[in-house]
Amino acid sequence: MLRAILPSDTASGSLTFTPGNDKIIxxxxxxxxxxxxxxxxxxxxxxxxxxxxxxNIKVV
Numbered sequence: 001m002l003r004a005i006l007p008s009d010t011a012s013g014s015l016t017f018t019p020g021n022d023k024i025i026x027x028x029x030x031x032x033x034x035x036x037x038x039x040x041x042x043x044x045x046x047x048x049x050x051x052x053x054x055x056n057i058k059v060v
Contacts, residue, residue: 014048024059035059 017027021041026034033043042054 016046018044018046020044020054025057033057 015031017029017031017033019025019027019033019041020043021039022036024035024037024039024041025043026036027043028034031043031045036059038059040056040058042056044052044054046052
């Protein structure tokens, strides 16, 4: 699970998690990532105000 530390004034549900390749992983609305098959990809995290970050993931 990807975990984020948020400021106390952040609105609930203000993050979106998008897999770079949805054939390798699946990411739910809470940031829980499920491996589907071997490979390398990333999860893109976007905030309500448009800021982004990503996490590289390798499924072995």
